[in-house]
């Protein structure tokens with residue numbers, strides 16, 4: 001259990017110490033850094049807080065399509081999301097990312113805001129059709145220049161850039177001409193695009209992510225169809241094929257990086273994989289409980305292991321090979337390319353699930369049927385505006401699971417974690433700025449992440465999802481995950497209370513938590 005909280009009075013002292021320390025650090029730089037460190041170690045000695053390892057990265061994460069706008073400017077080609085929103089009403093209320101946060105023109109302001117918060121890392125994604133409008137061949141110099149400017153601006157402001165090569169905005173031409181992830185041309189195309197990026201930015205970018213949340217691409221894009229390219233496929237074959245090609249594209253890009261760049265650029269490369277924690281649904285029947293426990297592990301393997309097993313261990317999970325209809329097989333050469341193709345584990349984590357075994361043909365769609373399980377939430381668990389459960393102890397468990405299973409040599413980066421607040425879409429700006437729910441969510445998650453670090457997990461950084469309110473895919477502009485509020489009419493940015501709170505954490509490299517804080521004790525009788 002958490003060991004970082006104790007006595008009420010001591011706690012108050014520590015909180016004051018951290019506030020004082022971070023306030024000084026903000027104004028006076030290095031000397032104050034020492035003062036901050038002294039205050040923090042005094043507070044830590046009082047046993048009431050969690051200090052993070054030196055050099056820990058405190059960042060925020062974004063994705064090109066969700067923030068940039070400028071969808072048809074400066075030679076950018078169409079992406080599948082441009083088509084999905086502009087021609088198929090893929091998002092609620094017909095929202096699009098055509099303008100979004102207008103970050104293409106305002107990135108300097110956003111980067112300065114992050115710097116003023118004391119953050120030292122920024123995860124962003126590169127829009128492939130901005131770099132290669134047709135997905136292959138011709139490079140668009142204006143697009144290339146844009147990210148170069150973003151990267152320089154980050155470095156000028158003390159933010160280490162982490163670049164994601166693909167966060168869902170596939171060049172439309174590749175979808176139309178090559179079947180997107182269902183065709184094998186995606187593999188060489190992605191490797192070539194990745195080479196352009198390593199060549200242009202690798203002198204300054206030291207953290208690379210090939211793909212963001214491949215589960216979403218395969219399942220939401222090529223199975224349920226709620227994401228671009230909007231393909232509905234009940235048979236499951238397309239889902240498995242999309243995931244297979246995506247993995248091969250990842251391996252091909254990593255091969256390019258390792259062979260041509262890594263030894264001179266000294267960066268690291270990985271993938272950002274989303275993983276909920278899954279807990280067996282409690283039952284008094286021991287036989288059922290055993291089956292639920294097996295189903296729970298199966299869920300992790302279908303959700304995260306589908307991608308993490310190939311890239312860390314060289315093949316799809318055994319349980320998927322046993323249960324799936326139509327899962328492609330890797331050749332021995334492909335297995336060799338995949339195995340060890342990530343230096344670090346990028347974890348996107350949002351919620352936890354209860355899992356129970358259920359026979360086939362109970363869930364819609366082959367992929368879900370192949371899992372033979374049902375997911376639910378404990379009714380007492382709080383939920384976010386997305387309907388996702390708030391179970392911070394699940395965060396610790398999923399980090400420990402990854403640590404114990406893969407022990408990635410370059411560590412684990414939390415590449416996303418965050419929430420949309422229930423009822424937030426009805427709030428006016430002032431209401432939205434008072435986002436206590438988000439502070440409570442973050443504090444509890446950081447506390448459990450801290451515990452995982454104390455237990456030996458090599459977590460090197462945390463990137464909050466997300467910097468500012470933005471285009472939340474199928475849910476449109478109304479679902480607000482930001483630390484910073486955006487008024488889409490004026491494009492005015494305002495820091496929410498959570499941004500100010502997070503700023504204190506980043507500056508102190510520590511978090512103060514008490515056991516009675518909200519979300520610290522959501523139901524966990526089964527752990």
Ligand code: PNW
Nearest residue numbers: 063212213216274348416465472473481
């Ligand atoms: C992630 N699900 O998306 C993405 O990486 C972000 O771009 C996104 O804004 C953020 O999380 C919040 O949604 C997800 O259905 C979308 O399980 C859907 C799911 C999970 C993550």
